[in-house]
Amino acid sequence: MTKEQALQWEAKWARPAALAAFFAAVLLIAQIVLLQTVIEDRSGVEAIPDFLLSVDENPAMLIGSRVAQAVAALLVAAVFYYLFRALQARAAGVPSWFVYLILLGPALYAVGLVTGALGQVDVAHDFADGTPIRGQAGDDRAEQLLEDNASAAVFAINFAGQVATAFLFVMLPLRARRVGLMSPFMGILGVVTGALLVLQLVPVVPVIIQAFWLGALGSLYIGNWPGGRGPAWESGEAEPWPTPQRRGGEPPPEDGDGQGGSLLTPTNGQEPEPIPERPSSRKRRRNR
Numbered sequence: 391m392t393k394e395q396a397l398q399w400e401a402k403w404a405r406p407a408a409l410a411a412f413f414a415a416v417l418l419i420a421q422i423v424l425l426q427t428v429i430e431d432r433s434g435v436e437a438i439p440d441f442l443l444s445v446d447e448n449p450a451m452l453i454g455s456r457v458a459q460a461v462a463a464l465l466v467a468a469v470f471y472y473l474f475r476a477l478q479a480r481a482a483g484v485p486s487w488f489v490y491l492i493l494l495g496p497a498l499y500a501v502g503l504v505t506g507a508l509g510q511v512d513v514a515h516d517f518a519d520g521t522p523i524r525g526q527a528g529d530d531r532a533e534q535l536l537e538d539n540a541s542a543a544v545f546a547i548n549f550a551g552q553v554a555t556a557f558l559f560v561m562l563p564l565r566a567r568r569v570g571l572m573s574p575f576m577g578i579l580g581v582v583t584g585a586l587l588v589l590q591l592v593p594v595v596p597v598i599i600q601a602f603w604l605g606a607l608g609s610l611y612i613g614n615w616p617g618g619r620g621p622a623w624e625s626g627e628a629e630p631w632p633t634p635q636r637r638g639g640e641p642p643p644e645d646g647d648g649q650g651g652s653l654l655t656p657t658n659g660q661e662p663e664p665i666p667e668r669p670s671s672r673k674r675r676r677n678r
Contacts, residue, residue, distance in 0.1 A: 393626040396479035400472075400623075404611045407472035411608030414465035415601040417458045422597055424455035436529035438536070443523070445514035456507035459597075460500035463555065467496040469607065470558050473566060480628045482565040495554025502548025505541075513539045552588060559584030559600075570622035570629045572610070579603050 391399075428444045428451040435443065445452045470492045477484045513535050522528045563580030566572035572580075583603050586596035613619050622629040 391479070393479065396475070397626045400476055400479075403472055404613075407469055408608035408611040410465040410468040411604045411611065414462040414469065415605040415608070417462040417465070418597050418601040418604075421455045421458040421462070422594055424451050424458065428452055428455070434524045436526070436532070439517065439523055439528045439532045442510075442514040442517040442532055442535075445510060446518040449511040449514070452510065453504075453507050456503045460503045463496040463500040463503070463551075466555065466558075466604070467492055469604065470496075470562055472611065473562050473571070473607075476571055476623075477562065477565050477569065479626055480569045480571070480622060482569045482628070484562075484565055488561075491554055492558060495551055495558060498547050498551030499555050500551070502544060502551050505544045506548055509539060509541060509544060556584040556587040559587060559603075567631070568628075570620045570631045573620070573631050576603070576606060576610070579606075 428448055429441055430444050430447075432440050432443065471489070474484060474489060474492055478486075516539075517523075517532055517535055520531070522531060560581050563572055563577040567574055567577030579599070580603060583596070583600050586599060590596065609615055610619060613623075617632075620629065620631045622631075
């Protein structure tokens with residue numbers, strides 16, 4: 391594919407890829423809202439038993455939140471495929487087999503999310519039908535049920551898809567930053583998003599950062615970026631992302647006295663006015 395053909399393809403699919411990024415960001419936020427509506431704060435019940443009881447009362451909310459997150463993962467595949475094609479056109483060094491990882495990783499992650507939610511619904515029903523429920527005994531029983539009903543196949547699918555998707559968030563932004571398709575901030579934020587996707591240090595924070603990053607990437611795709619996109623998007627070649635000095639223009643050179651110009655140097659292209667001679671003082675005339 392020639393450079394002109396690559397630019398035509400990017401111009402044709404920029405808006406669909408941006409819409410996929412925007413829709414994925416909205417679904418991720420909706421997933422958080424749906425999941426928070428499921429959980430109730432029951433007195434005397436620990437966090438995990440409370441979650442299972444809430445899921446048993448309203449399993450559709452949990453399944454709906456996981457489906458929203460799964461659809462967002464599938465849309466992420468489309469978003470990354472567009473970025474992958476742009477990187478290949480600029481010789482970013484991304485191997486051709488990477489496209490299979492883009493398609494397979496989010497798909498596995500989506501399947502793992504939905505199947506895992508269905509398994510949690512079954513565990514929640516078993517927990518709600520038995521005793522104990524409250525206190526430390528209820529917490530121990532909930533953890534035991536989750537451990538006994540854990541499926542190795544579902545865990546493997548979910549973990550493989552999660553790691554593969556996180557790898558995409560790390561590698562593609564780094565390559566995009568290198569060839570000028572992404573600002574340094576966006577590249578670093580993509581790496582942070584991928585790392586948090588695997589670590590899951592705080593349950594809600596990684597999803598919010600991921601949604602923000604996808605929304606910003608969609609704006610970059612359609613050119614709605616503060617100061618404009620990098621020149622690499624227009625030229626089809628690897629070019630550095632412009633610095634703030636290059637965007638706003640270079641400042642005028644300073645003279646030795648630290649001023650922007652000289653009093654004797656014309657600044658508007660006209661000749662400088664002659665300086666009149668100082669008249670002799672009256673004292674000098676008297677001496678003469």
